Structures are given as C-alpha cells and as structure tokens.
Amino acid sequence: MAQRNTTAFALATGMLCLVQAHAQSDGPSIGGPEGLDIYDELTENAPLSSAVWDVNDSLTHIPGYDMYCHWNTDVLFNRDSGHQLGHDSVRIELGQHLCDIAIPCDGKQTSPYGMRHGRMHYGLDLDLETGDPVMAAFDGMVRISKYNKSFGNVVVIRHYNGLETLYAHLSKRKVEPGDVIMAGDTLGLGGNTGRSYGSHLHFEVRFLDQPIDPSLVVDIDNGSLKSLHFDLHKGSVASMAAAQAESRSKGATRKYHVIRSGDTLYGLSRKYGVRVRDLCRINGISERSTLSIGQRLRYN
Ligand SMILES: [Zn+2]
Structure with missing residues (x-):
C-alpha cells in the first residue's frame, strides 16, 4: 500500500518548487517523497528543522525530476510546458518483462484514444462498477490527487521512466501527493464523478505533458505491456x-x-x-x- 509523506519533506519540497519558479503557496498540499528513513539517511538524523533541501534531493527522490524540472501537485498537465524532445525520438523503457504492468481495472475497453464526436479523447475508457478498486499501472509517486470539474476525483502518478498515468472519475481517492506507490496498489475506487455518464475509468498515459495513446503502451486484453520499450517520436x-x-x-x-x-x-x-x-x-x-x-x- 502507499505510504504517507512527511510534512517536513512536503514543506521542504514546497520551498524547492518556489525556487523552480513554479509558484505554489500552499506548502502542505505539496507532496514529496515519503520516508522519514530516507530523510534521516540524508541528514544523518539531524533535527528536521535544520534540514537544507536542495535540487539534488529532488533529482534523487522525485521520479523523472531531471526530465520535468518541476513537481506540481495542482496542475494536471501543462499543455504549454514547452518541453522539447532533444532528439528525433526518445526510447522509454517500460519494463524488464511484458508482465511488468498492472492493468488499472478488470473491465473491458469501452472507448479508445482518438477523435470522438469531433473532440480529442486523450485516454482509454475501461468499464467498471462504482466501488471497484483502481490500481496503479506502474511503480511511481502520486503527483496529483484532487477533484477536478471534468475528471472528477482524479489521480496522476509520475513513474520512474518519466511517463505519467492518470485515473479519472473515481468515487474515492485513497492516495495523496507524495505517496510512493507500487504497480498494482489500489489508488482509489472506480466511479462516475466529473463529466462522466456511467461508471467507468478514464485512463491516460502522458510523457512530458503530451498524451500518448495508451494502447501503444499496454495491451489491455492480454494484461501485459505492448513491448518492453516505447519509441516516442x-x-x-x-x-x-x-x-x-x-x-x-x-x-x-x-x-x-x-x-x-x-x-x-x-x-x-x-x-x-x-x-x-x-x-x-x-x-x-x-x-x-x-x-x-x-x-x-x-x-x-
Ligand atoms: Zn475517457
């Protein structure tokens, strides 16, 4: 199960985010890596109040920090983030084995990624009953857990390869920003909140704020990865x-x-x-x- 972050770390990360020019005013809502153990290790058990947190700590503890250079626990995705791929393509390693993924819920796909009714649908819809558990697809850290007008109760997880996954329309969220989560951990319960007509899970995969067709990464029917890596062009x-x-x-x-x-x-x-x-x-x-x-x- 997910573990809780410490307030001390949350505050320290909040300070860091300000330095990174991603203004966040509410320290306690800013998540950071869990683990007093890790904290103690870094500070050699120094009192929490004397800790100095710098960017290297974020590099070590926040998944994909070197790629994003920010950790925002409020904005779902920054469409105009200006992230550029440095090369023609980037290879994203997905796992060691095709089974290195947890399918977020048991239901069948009811709607694919792509244009729908003249609008872009950035994720897959998977059928479920309200109250069914929704699981994290990969290991990572919870970046967002909040209510959103469109997505309803929504959770976004940053993974160690830089991918982010989004889980929307939940009836209940069971994680908080900064929680470390493992593939298969329950992050919430399925539902019908936000702009949704009928219980389902809206599942997205993004890299550097850009949506990717989840079916290029995961084979829902077989419950496995599509391949061990994904070349994003x-x-x-x-x-x-x-x-x-x-x-x-x-x-x-x-x-x-x-x-x-x-x-x-x-x-x-x-x-x-x-x-x-x-x-x-x-x-x-x-x-x-x-x-x-x-x-x-x-x-x-
Ligand atoms: Zn959807």
Missing part, C-alpha cells in the same frame, strides 16, 4: 500537439496517417500527394527519421 509529439490545437479550433480538419509496417515517407508522399519535405515540416521530423508502427503522421 518528435513527430508523434508534434502531431499530438496538432491534434490538441485541432480540438480547440472548431472547423479545422487535419488528417492523420497511422504508420503501418512497410510505410515510408516517400510512399506516404505519393499516396497523399504531399511532398516529403512538407510531411517532415508539418510533423517536425527529418527525412532520415525512422517511422515506427502506430506513429501518427499528419498529411495535410
């Missing part, structure tokens, strides 16, 4: 950002091709009558980029 992030912009501006019709085995930029160029150079520009990739199966490329 600059192009797929760009096209996701484009899809977000599209869902915000009515009337714009942007078209995407989902890469299948054997697809090449030149093949797509011929198929859709768009120059390779333009395909690359629209998707923020280079002509030498490797396409991966499941990647979405915008072609208009």
